[in-house]
Amino acid sequence: MNPYTEKYNTTDTRIGELLLKLSDSLVTKNTDLLVAPETVFADGTALPQFQRSEAIYFGNQLISNHPNLNFLSGISMFDRFKDPVKAGKQSNYIGPNDWYNDYNSAFFLNSDSKPELYHKSKLVVGVENFPYQNILKPLLGNIMIDLGGTVAMKTTQEDREVFRLNNSEATAPIICYESVYGEYVTGYVKNGANFLTIITNDAWWDNTQGHKQHLSYASLRAVETRKSVVRSANTGISAFIDETGQVTKSLGYEKQGSIKSKITVNNKQTFYVKHGDYIARIAQFLALFLFLFCIIKYKRSR
Numbered sequence: 001m002n003p004y005t006e007k008y009n010t011t012d013t014r015i016g017e018l019l020l021k022l023s024d025s026l027v028t029k030n031t032d033l034l035v036a037p038e039t040v041f042a043d044g045t046a047l048p049q050f051q052r053s054e055a056i057y058f059g060n061q062l063i064s065n066h067p068n069l070n071f072l073s074g075i076s077m078f079d080r081f082k083d084p085v086k087a088g089k090q091s092n093y094i095g096p097n098d099w100y101n102d103y104n105s106a107f108f109l110n111s112d113s114k115p116e117l118y119h120k121s122k123l124v125v126g127v128e129n130f131p132y133q134n135i136l137k138p139l140l141g142n143i144m145i146d147l148g149g150t151v152a153m154k155t156t157q158e159d160r161e162v163f164r165l166n167n168s169e170a171t172a173p174i175i176c177y178e179s180v181y182g183e184y185v186t187g188y189v190k191n192g193a194n195f196l197t198i199i200t201n202d203a204w205w206d207n208t209q210g211h212k213q214h215l216s217y218a219s220l221r222a223v224e225t226r227k228s229v230v231r232s233a234n235t236g237i238s239a240f241i242d243e244t245g246q247v248t249k250s251l252g253y254e255k256q257g258s259i260k261s262k263i264t265v266n267n268k269q270t271f272y273v274k275h276g277d278y279i280a281r282i283a284q285f286l287a288l289f290l291f292l293f294c295i296i297k298y299k300r301s302r
């Protein structure tokens with residue numbers, strides 16, 4: 001769906017019906033996980049009403065038809081409140097005693113446990129993390145919406161959430177831009193994820209190299225962690241990626257549909273997962289050392 005003309009003009013009810021239709025031909029009693037894209041339920045669900053939302057309604061329909069199924073999807077959420085004690089640095093001020101937290105979230109359902117949420121925590125600067133709003137918003141207006149976002153500050157969470165399937169496997173609910181950061185993704189693996197799930201909305205870039213590059217980052221994350229990747233992208237490239245970074249199956253740009261594949265899982269932690277961006281740290285140290293060495297040598301030569 002084109003986010004500029006369709007996505008945010010489509011109701012959650014229509015989205016839910018479309019998900020049922022697209023998944024019906026592929027989901028069987030042996031299907032473990034169904035994944036839908038980032039903010040696919042985009043109406044803006046009030047956090048206290050989440051249990052009674054269209055997202056939960058249609059998710060429960062999927063699970064009632066297939067009791068062994070796990071469902072992971074994106075959703076836009078907000079929490080409006082009047083208690084100043086609840087207001088944090090990422091809260092959006094509306095007026096006197098009136099704030100709201102805005103979330104770009106992943107939710108997870110199965111028949112064995114209560115619905116779970118993860119709030120995107122690595123934000124796109126200027127689009128989801130809009131600094132100095134009180135000063136810049138009156139000057140810039142809604143220019144950030146044209147860049148693919150909103151002028152509302154998103155609210156994050158501290159820990160990397162891991163969703164555990166009812167077959168005991170565990171996945172990382174990586175949301176869009178979070179997949180660009182390798183060391184950040186290792187936090188999910190350290191918390192127990194034995195395969196990676198990426199939900200994203202790549203349509204903002206139109207048909208440019210952007211959505212292709214974003215897919216390439218997913219392959220890098222597979223190589224670094226040696227974990228299979230399940231990637232569900234609105235308008236971008238949905239794909240299955242193996243532990244070596246190879247795309248084994250994909251659904252191309254602007255292609256509506258669903259794809260299915262088997263993946264492998266493992267509980268191993270690579271050297272990169274344990275130690276992170278060690279190459280970058282070594283490079284920074286060497287750069288500083290060479291800089292200081294050059295300064296000292298220059299002073300001695302004078």
